[in-house]
Amino acid sequence: xxxxxxxxxxxxxxxxxxxxxxxxxxxxxxxxxxxxxxxxxxxxxxxxxxxxxxxxxxxxxxxxxxxxxxxxxxxxxxxxxxxxxxxxxxxxxxxxxxxxxxxxxxxxxxxxxxxxxxxxxxxxxxxxxxxxxxxxxxxxxxxxxxxxxxxxxxxxxxxxxxxxxxxxxxxxxxxxxxxxxxxxxxxxxxxxxxxxxxxxxxxxxxxxxxxxxxxxxxxxxxxxxxxxxxxxxxxxxxxxxxxxxxxxxxxxxxxxxxxxxxxxxxxxxxxxxxxxxxxxxxxxxxxxxxxxxxxxxxxxxxxxxxxxxxxxxxx
Numbered sequence: 001x002x003x004x005x006x007x008x009x010x011x012x013x014x015x016x017x018x019x020x021x022x023x024x025x026x027x028x029x030x031x032x033x034x035x036x037x038x039x040x041x042x043x044x045x046x047x048x049x050x051x052x053x054x055x056x057x058x059x060x061x062x063x064x065x066x067x068x069x070x071x072x073x074x075x076x077x078x079x080x081x082x083x084x085x086x087x088x089x090x091x092x093x094x095x096x097x098x099x100x101x102x103x104x105x106x107x108x109x110x111x112x113x114x115x116x117x118x119x120x121x122x123x124x125x126x127x128x129x130x131x132x133x134x135x136x137x138x139x140x141x142x143x144x145x146x147x148x149x150x151x152x153x154x155x156x157x158x159x160x161x162x163x164x165x166x167x168x169x170x171x172x173x174x175x176x177x178x179x180x181x182x183x184x185x186x187x188x189x190x191x192x193x194x195x196x197x198x199x200x201x202x203x204x205x206x207x208x209x210x211x212x213x214x215x216x217x218x219x220x221x222x223x224x225x226x227x228x229x230x231x232x233x234x235x236x237x238x239x240x241x242x243x244x245x246x247x248x249x250x251x252x253x254x255x256x257x258x259x260x261x262x263x264x265x266x267x268x269x270x271x272x273x274x275x276x277x278x279x280x281x282x283x284x285x286x287x288x289x290x291x292x293x294x295x296x297x298x299x300x301x302x303x304x305x306x307x308x309x310x311x312x313x314x315x
Contacts, residue, residue: 001282004312020279024261028254031234035253038238039246051243057233061256064229068263071218071226075271078213079281082273085209086286088202089136093129093290096199097297100125103192104182118187125178126294127152129203132171133290135161136207137283139168140214140274168207175200210274218271230260282307282314 021028042049100122106114134148145167149158157174164170179196182188188196234257242249269279285307295303307314 001280001285001314002278002312003309003314020262020265021258024258024265027231027234027261028257031237031257032250032254034235035238035241035250038242039249042242043246050239052236052240054240054244057237057240060229060233064226064233064260068226068230068260068267071222072263072267072270074218075267078218079270079273082210082213082281085206085213086281086283089133089206090286090290090293092199092202092206093133094293094297096129096196096203097126097294099192099196099199101297103196104187106187118182118185121178121182121187123298124154125175126298128157128171128175128178130291130294131161132168132175132203133287135168135171136210137287139166139207140210140283141276166207169204172200172204172207214272214274223268223271227264230264234260276315278313284315 038049042051104122104125105118131149131152134152135145137143138145138148146158146162149161149167149171153161153171153174161167161170161174164173176197179188179193179200183190183193234253237253237256238249241252245252266279269275269277273281274283288304288307292303292306
């Protein structure tokens with residue numbers, strides 16, 4: 001995600017970092033070059049050069065802009081839903097940490113090791129919640145979670161979670177196991193246990209919602225139609241403009257190409273919000289925030305710092 005202060009109106013024209021221009025620069029240059037060639041040939045051999053009127057380009061451009069706007073709205077809906085799901089995960093993990101530290105423990109002041117054992121289970125469940133956030137990030141990005149899981153799970157629990165095809169669901173199963181153990185030992189009452197189980201259910205709903213976004217892209221035929229139309233429109237546009245604006249054709253074509261190619265490329269990025277492109281969601285930073293919050297809930301002081309943007313990009 002691009003994170004930077006909004007510059008002045010003048011500086012906005014010259015910003016490269018955070019802009020979609022570097023990604024679409026070849027298409028813009030190619031369209032402008034084609035516009036320059038068309039303008040040159042029209043000037044040299046006007047009687048033999050084919051030209052079109054601007055009427056079909058006006059009609060096609062209007063329809064194309066509307067459909068492109070619909071597609072980008074659908075892509076942003078997916079982006080915003082993904083952000084809301086991770087916001088819900090932050091609520092769930094914080095609530096789970098508070099409940100584990102305040103609700104789990106012997107009903108009476110225990111002698112011996114029972115109090116320490118109950119605290120150890122509570123701490124382990126909070127660490128599992130941290131591991132879950134990292135596992136979910138890796139699950140959505142298709143990367144390996146081994147290192148992050150081994151930092152917060154015991155070797156046996158890490159092996160059990162990694163043995164699942166769905167690692168985050170495996171971590172939730174471990175949390176459910178420890179909740180059952182607390183019930184069996186009487187460390188949490190039957191009336192309070194559903195509150196923690198509700199948090200686990202909500203975390204499972206977050207997982208399912210993120211998987212729905214990741215595994216159900218926008219229809220490929222729709223994306224392909226818009227992509228082809230953008231290229232055809234921008235590469236044929238010089239033939240419709242050259243008879244009217246002459247030498248200005250390359251400039252006007254470059255501006256139009258920047259708009260259409262830019263919206264098309266931006267829609268491609270935010271359509272899959274869990275990737276690692278500059279305009280995708282900063283899952284690593286959000287996982288680190290959960291890690292910091294939950295470790296501080298345990299009273300730990302040596303917590304890692306929040307992730308900072310690198311070249312205005314927060315991953």
